Amino acid sequence: MRIDLKHITLIPLFILIGLLYGCSGENESSQKSGIDTGSGQANTQQNTASTSTEPGKLVLAKQQIFHRGNGSEPQSLDPHKSEGVPSSHIQRDIFEGLIGETPEGKLIPGAAERWEISEDGTVYTFYIRENARWSNGDPVLASDFVFAWRRLLAPETGSYYSQTFAPVLNAEAIIQGKMKPETLAAEALDERTLKVTLKGPTPYFLGLLTHSSTFPIHPASVEKYGDKFSRPDNLVSNGAYTLSEWVVQSHIRVDRNPRYWDNANTTIDTVFFYPIEDQSSALKRYRAGELDFVYEFPINQYKWLKENLPGEMRTPLYLGNYYYGFNVTKPPFKDNKKLRQALSMTLDREIIAEKVVTAGVVPAYGWVPRGVYNYENEEYDWMSLSKEERLAMAKKLYEEAGYSKDNPFTVEIRYNTSENHKKVALAIAAMWKQALGVNAKILNEEWKVFLENRKQKQVTEVFRAGWIADYNDAFSFAELLHSQHGINDSGYVNPEYDALLAQSAVEPDPEKRKTLLKQAERIMLEDYPIIPIYYYTSKRVVKPYVGGYVDNIMDHQYSKHLYILEH
Amino acid sequence: MLAFAFKRFLGAWPTLLLIITVAFFMVRLAPGGPFDTEKTLPPEIQANLDKKYHLDEPLVMQYGRYLWDIARGDFGPSFQYKDYSVNELIGAGFPVSLRLGGSAILLALIIGVTLGAIAALRQNSRVDYSVMTTAMVGISIPNFVMAPLLLLVFAVYLGWLPAGGWEGGSFRNTVLPIIALSLPQVAYIARLTRGSMIEVLRSNFIRTARAKGLPEHTVIIRHALKPALLPVVSYLGPATAAVITGSVVIEQIFGLPGLGRYFVQGALNRDYTLVMGVVIFYGVLIIVFNLIVDLLYAVLDPRVRY
Numbered sequence: 007m008r009i010d011l012k013h014i015t016l017i018p019l020f021i022l023i024g025l026l027y028g029c030s031g032e033n034e035s036s037q038k039s040g041i042d043t044g045s046g047q048a049n050t051q052q053n054t055a056s057t058s059t060e061p062g063k064l065v066l067a068k069q070q071i072f073h074r075g076n077g078s079e080p081q082s083l084d085p086h087k088s089e090g091v092p093s094s095h096i097q098r099d100i101f102e103g104l105i106g107e108t109p110e111g112k113l114i115p116g117a118a119e120r121w122e123i124s125e126d127g128t129v130y131t132f133y134i135r136e137n138a139r140w141s142n143g144d145p146v147l148a149s150d151f152v153f154a155w156r157r158l159l160a161p162e163t164g165s166y167y168s169q170t171f172a173p174v175l176n177a178e179a180i181i182q183g184k185m186k187p188e189t190l191a192a193e194a195l196d197e198r199t200l201k202v203t204l205k206g207p208t209p210y211f212l213g214l215l216t217h218s219s220t221f222p223i224h225p226a227s228v229e230k231y232g233d234k235f236s237r238p239d240n241l242v243s244n245g246a247y248t249l250s251e252w253v254v255q256s257h258i259r260v261d262r263n264p265r266y267w268d269n270a271n272t273t274i275d276t277v278f279f280y281p282i283e284d285q286s287s288a289l290k291r292y293r294a295g296e297l298d299f300v301y302e303f304p305i306n307q308y309k310w311l312k313e314n315l316p317g318e319m320r321t322p323l324y325l326g327n328y329y330y331g332f333n334v335t336k337p338p339f340k341d342n343k344k345l346r347q348a349l350s351m352t353l354d355r356e357i358i359a360e361k362v363v364t365a366g367v368v369p370a371y372g373w374v375p376r377g378v379y380n381y382e383n384e385e386y387d388w389m390s391l392s393k394e395e396r397l398a399m400a401k402k403l404y405e406e407a408g409y410s411k412d413n414p415f416t417v418e419i420r421y422n423t424s425e426n427h428k429k430v431a432l433a434i435a436a437m438w439k440q441a442l443g444v445n446a447k448i449l450n451e452e453w454k455v456f457l458e459n460r461k462q463k464q465v466t467e468v469f470r471a472g473w474i475a476d477y478n479d480a481f482s483f484a485e486l487l488h489s490q491h492g493i494n495d496s497g498y499v500n501p502e503y504d505a506l507l508a509q510s511a512v513e514p515d516p517e518k519r520k521t522l523l524k525q526a527e528r529i530m531l532e533d534y535p536i537i538p539i540y541y542y543t544s545k546r547v548v549k550p551y552v553g554g555y556v557d558n559i560m561d562h563q564y565s566k567h568l569y570i571l572e573h
Numbered sequence: 574m575l576a577f578a579f580k581r582f583l584g585a586w587p588t589l590l591l592i593i594t595v596a597f598f599m600v601r602l603a604p605g606g607p608f609d610t611e612k613t614l615p616p617e618i619q620a621n622l623d624k625k626y627h628l629d630e631p632l633v634m635q636y637g638r639y640l641w642d643i644a645r646g647d648f649g650p651s652f653q654y655k656d657y658s659v660n661e662l663i664g665a666g667f668p669v670s671l672r673l674g675g676s677a678i679l680l681a682l683i684i685g686v687t688l689g690a691i692a693a694l695r696q697n698s699r700v701d702y703s704v705m706t707t708a709m710v711g712i713s714i715p716n717f718v719m720a721p722l723l724l725l726v727f728a729v730y731l732g733w734l735p736a737g738g739w740e741g742g743s744f745r746n747t748v749l750p751i752i753a754l755s756l757p758q759v760a761y762i763a764r765l766t767r768g769s770m771i772e773v774l775r776s777n778f779i780r781t782a783r784a785k786g787l788p789e790h791t792v793i794i795r796h797a798l799k800p801a802l803l804p805v806v807s808y809l810g811p812a813t814a815a816v817i818t819g820s821v822v823i824e825q826i827f828g829l830p831g832l833g834r835y836f837v838q839g840a841l842n843r844d845y846t847l848v849m850g851v852v853i854f855y856g857v858l859i860i861v862f863n864l865i866v867d868l869l870y871a872v873l874d875p876r877v878r879y
Contacts, residue, residue: 081653082656084655087656088655089612161618162621162625164608164621164625165618166610166612166614181615182617233655233656236656237656254657254666255828255829255831256739256830257738280828282737284825286826287737287828290725290728290736290737291728291737291738293729293736294735295732296736296737452841454603454605454606454841457605457609457610457611458604458605458609492614493611493612
């Protein structure tokens with residue numbers, strides 16, 4: 007038993023070399039993350055890249071295969087049972103709703119070639135394209151939409167998104183089980199004409215119809231396969247792609263649907279969606295050339311990406327906000343507006359956005375993010391004050407609320423476990439301590455525990471929260487603080503605010519409606535039930551050879567708009 | 574021996590029942606439920622979902638129903654992955670984990686035992702020290718550090734191997750995860766082998782064998798190695814069960830569709846049926862492998878007879 011021992015002694019050496027080699031790469035990025043170079047402009051710089059090119063002028067790759075990172079495993083591909091953004095991305099490729107979108111996010115005809123809206127804004131008549139086909143060749147009928155929507159609302163389905171359809175007449179009663187799904191005010195006048203009656207004018211109704219929960223499903227296959235109709239061999243869909251393969255936790259493959267009415271304008275033949283939850287792994291696979299598209303890069307790689315892949319990283323504004331809520335149903339924040347205002351004013355949002363969070367997020371001084379359709383966001387007046395003036399004012403309010411350096415306020419900040427939330431909480435606690443002498447304890451909780459505590463409003467004082475809009479309208483944010491809304495975890499109640507929202511729901515004139523919503527936002531901001539902190543950005547990395555990619559605020563990226571260039 | 578195996582088989586049932594019971598009630602004790610999300614469901618829909626999954630029944634009844642279901646081999650539908658049942662998820666994930674884990678354990682066993690034996694034979698030499706230092710490093714570097722390092726070096730910088738994905742289990746895709754999985758095991762097995770080998774080499778029967786004038790390789794392979802492997806074998810039982818049920822870290826980092834991540838994700842999502850399914854599955858494997866180890870003992874050690 008003689009073994010050449012010389013080689014064995016090399017093994018530890020080899021491993022050590024590997025370690026050192028690996029470490030130097032990682033260190034590079036962490037060292038760089040200490041330097042900041044005005045990250046706020048990142049979004050505007052990259053928006054224009056690769057948008058002006060047309061497929062005709064460029065050389066397309068022979069193989070039109072798109073490898074798309076897609077966050078996490080979709081819970082379901084059934085439009086009524088899925089929840090979360092990753093499944094919507096796939097559903098937008100395989101299904102098509104009445105309304106489509108341009109790459110920029112403008113609403114255009116989808117399965118409906120045109121529509122009419124009654125003068126009072128409550129009756130919508132959609133005309134479905136004659137050449138709209140299901141992937142098995144069946145024509146897409148008005149009754150297919152009616153079938154799908156009834157199923158979406160039926161309590162037996164248990165959809166998370168049934169409330170998307172609340173603006174439609176009778177929808178809420180159906181959700182509550184008080185009326186039958188057949189009473190939904192959506193009827194097929196003939197094979198291709200669909201009439202929908204709304205409760206009130208809902209200017210964002212067309213936008214809602216781009217949401218995956220409103221997509222049609224093929225009635226015959228639902229009847230045949232039941233709950234399993236969304237499996238690869240069973241799924242009949244009407245979008246630009248059809249589902250070919252689904253290996254749970256590995257990938258979902260969709261292929262071009264030759265029966266899609268606009269198939270001639272689809273370039274990419276095959277899309278692989280990879281559920282890669284580990285963001286660093288996704289970025290590594292991107293760097294190794296296995297992915298063309300990173301769903302979300304790890305925030306600690308922002309500086310590295312900015313220096314090494316500047317044209318490929320994209321951080322456009324996204325329709326979401328990150329905020330802290332006060333539990334206003336209990337002391338110390340109940341009836342203590344001065345204290346809440348003082349705490350809000352003390353935060354240096356620029357530092358939080360640019361040094362703590364990075365990735366181009368935008369400091370928030372209002373509730374509704376910028377870039378919402380037909381809206382200009384409200385912001386605190388004190389935003390124009392200098393930092394010193396703000397602090398002086400905050401100190402005064404803090405003292406008026408009965409606290410001082412000698413009698414400091416003690417508070418608990420609760421957040422769900424995450425590196426980013428922890429950094430933000432630490433920064434905020436430090437800012438409060440430094441400016442006012444507040445003793446803030448930070449407390450992290452596992453997601454579901456956190457959600458339950460937040461909802462019950464018993465132990466929470468200050469809590470982290472965030473919201474990403476389902477549709478591009480100010481109301482999608484405004485409704486969150488309505489006294490009856492399920493996510494109003496602050497427990498904020500202001501009848502005036504509720505009344506303005508109610509008024510806006512029946513106001514047919516868009517300008518007047520906007521004024522009402524802005525008025526409501528102003529009132530709410532001045533009541534300080536929440537602290538706006540920053541507006542989200544997407545965190546994408548996209549290969550330069552992916553053509554047709556345009557940033558849009560809803561982050562709706564249809565694969566049919568894209569093409570792969572020779573590379 | 575057959576009688577022993579049968580006795581152990583009977584004894585396994587109460588253990589399994591205990592595992593199921595404890596796991597069932599512990600999962601339910603955790604705050605929050607499978608359908609709690611940031612979005613609040615309308616109460617009517619929540620009620621319907623609860624009814625559909627029998628969450629509205631008293632816990633004891635649910636427990637009874639669950640036992641009845643698993644007695645028929647049905648682990649129920651997954652709460653999180655609504656298009657799949659737990660049986661399907663385990664059925665799809667286990668072959669992946671088994672292949673990765675099985676290869677990793679086999680690799681670890683071959684390399685670990687060889688290195689350990691060499692180190693023991695050259696005790697206190699340079700070879701011994703370097704093997705043991707490497708082993709120590711291998712044990713102390715956690716997987717979540719080692720795996721990204723391997724990826725960075727071999728996939729990103731050198732571009733020799735893919736940076737992740739399963740691709741139906743192609744060889745190229747499995748090399749790095751198998752190495753990452755086996756490294757800590759190699760280290761552990763090498764240390765175990767060395768320790769027991771040194772002890773065995775000092776024992777009387779080895780001195781006798783040498784005194785008889787047997788050639789050294791016969792002494793080592795025929796007489797020393799077998800008893801020296803006993804601690805390794807007892808370690809191997811639970812280790813194999815653990816490795817072939819998947820590692821959440823390795824699966825997340827390499828993007829592999831194995832079983833391991835269902836433990837963690839299932840628990841975080843309060844996917845009651847999925848957590849229970851994998852816990853029971855893991856429990857059964859542990860029981861089986863421990864039984865195999867006990868039987869192997871009888872083969873390896875003449876003093877052990879059942």
